[in-house]
Amino acid sequence: MVSTPSIEVVPKxxxxxxxxxxxxxxxxxxxxxxxxRSTIHLFDRTPQQKHLFINRELLSPSYIPEVLPHRxxxxxxxxxxxxxxxxIQAPSNILLxxxxxxxxxxxxxxxxxxxxAHGKAQGKRIYVLHINCELCNSLYRILQHLGQQLINNxxxxxxxxGLSIDTLFTKITTRIDTCKQIIILVLDEADKICDDALYTxxxxxxxxxxxxxxxxCISNYLKFVELQDARIRSSLGEENIIFNSxxxxxxxxxxxxxxxxxxxxxxxxxxxxxxxxALAAQxxxxxxxxxxxxxxxxxxxxRSHDHLVSAKYVRLAQNKIEKDRIAEVVRxxxxxxxLVLHAINRLQQYYIRKKKAGAIITGEIYSHYRxxxxxxxxxxxxxxxxxxxxxxxxxxxxxxxxxxxxGRYGRTTEIAVSSTELAGILQxxxxxxxxxxxxxxxxxxxx
DNA sequence: ATTCCACAGGAAGCGACGGCCC
DNA sequence: GGGCCGTCGCTTCCTGTGGAAT
Numbered sequence: 001m002v003s004t005p006s007i008e009v010v011p012k013x014x015x016x017x018x019x020x021x022x023x024x025x026x027x028x029x030x031x032x033x034x035x036x037r038s039t040i041h042l043f044d045r046t047p048q049q050k051h052l053f054i055n056r057e058l059l060s061p062s063y064i065p066e067v068l069p070h071r072x073x074x075x076x077x078x079x080x081x082x083x084x085x086x087x088i089q090a091p092s093n094i095l096l097x098x099x100x101x102x103x104x105x106x107x108x109x110x111x112x113x114x115x116x117a118h119g120k121a122q123g124k125r126i127y128v129l130h131i132n133c134e135l136c137n138s139l140y141r142i143l144q145h146l147g148q149q150l151i152n153n154x155x156x157x158x159x160x161x162g163l164s165i166d167t168l169f170t171k172i173t174t175r176i177d178t179c180k181q182i183i184i185l186v187l188d189e190a191d192k193i194c195d196d197a198l199y200t201x202x203x204x205x206x207x208x209x210x211x212x213x214x215x216x217c218i219s220n221y222l223k224f225v226e227l228q229d230a231r232i233r234s235s236l237g238e239e240n241i242i243f244n245s246x247x248x249x250x251x252x253x254x255x256x257x258x259x260x261x262x263x264x265x266x267x268x269x270x271x272x273x274x275x276x277x278a279l280a281a282q283x284x285x286x287x288x289x290x291x292x293x294x295x296x297x298x299x300x301x302x303r304s305h306d307h308l309v310s311a312k313y314v315r316l317a318q319n320k321i322e323k324d325r326i327a328e329v330v331r332x333x334x335x336x337x338x339l340v341l342h343a344i345n346r347l348q349q350y351y352i353r354k355k356k357a358g359a360i361i362t363g364e365i366y367s368h369y370r371x372x373x374x375x376x377x378x379x380x381x382x383x384x385x386x387x388x389x390x391x392x393x394x395x396x397x398x399x400x401x402x403x404x405x406x407g408r409y410g411r412t413t414e415i416a417v418s419s420t421e422l423a424g425i426l427q428x429x430x431x432x433x434x435x436x437x438x439x440x441x442x443x444x445x446x447x
Numbered sequence: 448a449t450t451c452c453a454c455a456g457g458a459a460g461c462g463a464c465g466g467c468c469c
Numbered sequence: 470g471g472g473c474c475g476t477c478g479c480t481t482c483c484t485g486t487g488g489a490a491t
Contacts, residue, residue, distance in 0.1 A: 140475060161475050162467030334478095362454070382480060387455070403455070407489025410453025 051264065052302045052309065058262035059295040061101075061288040064109050069257055070250045071103050074241055078111045081239050082214075085115060085126050085182045090205065090212035093236055097222055098243025101286030104218045107243070108186055115184070125181035133189045139197035140165055146185065147172045169200075173207040180210045190217035191224045202235040245285030251277035254287055255294055263298060271311045272297060279318060293317050323421045329396050330425050336373070336381055338431055340389045343369035344399060345426050348417050359402075359414035362387065375438040376431060390415065398422065 057063055068075065082091045096104045112128035119126030129149050136145045140161070147158045147168075158168070176183065185201070187193065204213050217224070217236060225233055246254070255273045276297070280290035296317035301309040330341065347360045347368055366383045373380040390413065394401040400416045419425075426432060 138476075159466060161465065162473090164467095164474055167468090167474090381478095383454085384456085384481080385479060388479095391456095403486095405487035405489085406453080407487075408451060408491085409489075410451085411486060411488090412454055 052267050052298050052307075053262060054264060055262050056295065058258055059291050059298075061291050064106055064113070065258065067257065068103060068106060068110055069253045070246065071107050071243075074103075074107050074243060075111055077241055078107060079114070082111065082115055082184065085184065085214070086119060086122065086124060088124060088126075088180055088182055088212075090182060091184070091214045092238035093202070093215040094217070094239045094241065095225060095236060096216065096218045096241050096243065097224070098220070099245050099284045099286070100220055101280075101284075101288040101290075102243040102245055103287060104243050105188055108216060108218060112184060112186065119182075125179060126184070127181065128184040128186065130186045130188060133187050133192040137192045137197075139200055140168060142187075142193070142197055142201070143168050143172050147175065150175060150183075169207075173204065176211045176213070177208045178210075181212075183211065183213045184216060185213055186216045186218065188218045189220070191219045191221050198232050198236070202232055246281070246287055246290075247285060248274075248277045248281035251280050251285065251287060251290045255290055258291065259294065267298070267301075267307065267309055269308055269310045272309050272314055275311050275314045279314070292321055296321055322419070323425070326398060326419045326421055327425045327428075329398065330422075330429070335378065335431070337389050337392070338426075338429060339372050339376065339378065339435075340365065340369050340386055341393065341398070341422070342426055342429070342431060342435055343372050344393075344415060344417065345423055346372075349423065359416055361412040361414055362390065363412060365390070365415065372435045372438055376434045387413075 053059075058065070078094070078096075081094055084091045096108060098104050109130070112130075116126055116128050127150070129146060131142055131145050133142070136142050140163075143165075144158050144160060150172075158171070163171075187201075190198070201213075201215060215236065222242075225236055252273055255276055259268065259273065273294070276290050276293040279293060280286050283289050293314060297313040298309050300313045300316050300320070301307075304313075306313075330338065333341070343365050344360065347364055350356075351358075351360065362383075366386050369386060370380040390399065390401055393399045398417070398419055400418050402414045402416075403411065404414050405411045
């Protein structure tokens with residue numbers, strides 16, 4: 001039996017608190033008796049610990065505040081377009097564009113809630129239904145979700161699959177058309193939907209005699225509508241609202257307004273909010289990022305028993321957020337995708353060791369991945385499939401992929417690892433030990 | 448101007464899976 | 470229980486591509 005390691009439950013400094021994972025790992029080696037003993041006082045608050053938060057939830061990006069600073073124009077515009085719903089007339093379909101964290105979803109939820117409440121007060125049937133198309137990207141999933149939200153408490157559950165699209169479509173449209181009502185269907189991340197689904201949804205009103213459905217598509221991509229079929233383009237883009245990125249000053253206002261409600265007074269040093277705003281403004285004015293930075297900074301200070309959140313914690317928070325994000329992504333990847341990441345990482349380390357200039361290319365990655373897969377007793381996937389993985393890693397921000405032409409020597413993709421934390425994260429991966437012994441067969445070729 | 452390389456990436460199709468309907 | 474459905478992960482096949490080399 002392994003003896004109990006000396007564990008300090010609450011680290012003294014922010015740096016120490018960042019190594020919480022190590023502490024947890026050490027803790028896992030404790031015996032059941034030791035576990036029991038160590039948890040008795042685990043959640044007792046020490047005298048020097050202080051609540052810095054009043055309500056942590058208010059700094060969560062998903063929280064919709066009562067006031068949305070610097071979005072008054074968009075709110076009014078959206079409300080004007082949706083106004084006919086109060087007369088049980090279908091508003092125009094709307095497109096909301098803007099980069100991530102510019103308040104599109106928050107604004108829509110805010111206006112949607114107001115509209116629904118107004119409708120209810122007037123005894124009108126107005127429903128605003130949100131669907132995240134990242135999760136529901138096919139017509140079947142959208143209809144299933146729509147039906148499920150409409151029936152709500154009924155026992156008539158719509159199955160996740162098994163029905164034909166026609167059956168499901170008839171079932172849902174019949175259910176919607178039972179009375180005179182307006183449904184505002186908000187399709188968040190609408191660019192993730194397949195074309196057929198979008199086309200069917202734009203034509204859905206043809207099925208109704210009483211009810212009406214209006215679409216609100218939210219997208220991060222300005223070219224979203226341009227890429228659609230002409231039939232979809234005409235009916236989708238009836239009204240457009242563009243959400244510009246927040247600048248540092250606007251982000252500062254947002255943070256100030258939220259922190260006044262979410263945090264204890266006088267716990268932020270003067271530089272914290274300007275720094276969080278400036279860092280988030282550099283990332284295309286992402287309010288979510290700014291809120292995350294502030295929340296994590298305060299959490300780190302709280303864990304370090306500090307009564308004042310200084311700029312130091314913002315810097316630490318920035319590193320922690322990035323590392324946590326990549327680690328979370330990597331942890332949830334399937335084995336084959338992690339094998340490809342290991343191949344990329346090993347090649348990167350090899351390039352550094354040998355001081356080899358230039359970027360890693362897909363051919364090298366694929367051949368090294370094959371070696372690793374065989375060594376770990378997995379059947380290697382095709383190069384086509386691996387190319388798709390690389391595209392996904394790029395989208396996730398783990399690598400940067402750039403298609404280049406090497407003239408007579410063909411076309412390829414240059415890969416650079418974007419995250420400085422990747423090597424460390426992969427060392428904790430269960431595959432690491434398994435493939436660590438594998439030598440790079442193509443070492444000479446690579447040089 | 449043409450050739451050639453090493454892929455990129457689209458399209459089609461396959462098989463497994465979970466689940467419904469008759 | 471068999472037929473059917475949509476989805477997902479994957480393969481195979483194919484055409485397209487950019488620019489150095491010829």
